Amino acid sequence: APLATSKPTKIKFYYNNDIFALMLNNDVTFNELRDKIAPRVDGIKFKLHVKLAEGDAEEITTDAQVSQIIQAKLKISVHDVE
Amino acid sequence: YKHSIPESSIMMRISFNQAFYTILVELSAPMSSVTELVRKKLYPVGNFTKIKYQDEDGDYVMLSSDEDWLVAKDMLKENDERVLNILAY
Numbered sequence: 001a002p003l004a005t006s007k008p009t010k011i012k013f014y015y016n017n018d019i020f021a022l023m024l025n026n027d028v029t030f031n032e033l034r035d036k037i038a039p040r041v042d043g044i045k046f047k048l049h050v051k052l053a054e055g056d057a058e059e060i061t062t063d064a065q066v067s068q069i070i071q072a073k074l075k076i077s078v079h080d081v082e
Numbered sequence: 083y084k085h086s087i088p089e090s091s092i093m094m095r096i097s098f099n100q101a102f103y104t105i106l107v108e109l110s111a112p113m114s115s116v117t118e119l120v121r122k123k124l125y126p127v128g129n130f131t132k133i134k135y136q137d138e139d140g141d142y143v144m145l146s147s148d149e150d151w152l153v154a155k156d157m158l159k160e161n162d163e164r165v166l167n168i169l170a171y
Binding site: 010012018019020021022023036039040 | 132134137141142143144146147149150152153154156157
């Protein structure tokens with residue numbers, strides 16, 4: 001599929017006071033995204049939200065959301081759980 | 083001075099404790115070597131715990147893994163830049 005073979009997209013995530021940039025393929029799954037984030041955060045349990053200028057929006061839990069984030073080049077905020 | 087930087091390298095302009103330091107870094111170097119070069123350069127003036135680079139949005143993005151380093155180099159290539167602004171603290 002043309003989408004899957006196109007160039008990776010740079011997506012940034014925010015965690016505590018740090019910003020990280022990832023290159024994501026357009027067909028990356030939610031679990032693959034978590035695997036990329038995991039080594040960069042302190043805890044084992046963390047959750048992802050869509051980050052908007054005004055603050056956090058909905059929690060990210062599905063592959064479809066990840067796909068939308070990449071297409072729209074949205075930012076992600078990551079929070080430790082407990 | 084952009085043209086005096088060797089093809090195989092980039093210049094890092096490092097901001098640390100309100101002063102600037104520059105180093106030449108081989109594009110092929112692994113992140114561990116880059117960190118070591120920065121450490122050696124800053125050793126006379128102090129220690130740092132984090133290195134970040136300034137991206138095209140002006141944000142300071144973490145530079146700690148080989149993947150981070152690839153993303154940073156990709157950005158330089160895309161913008162035809164040879165200088166990477168670094169913040170160490």
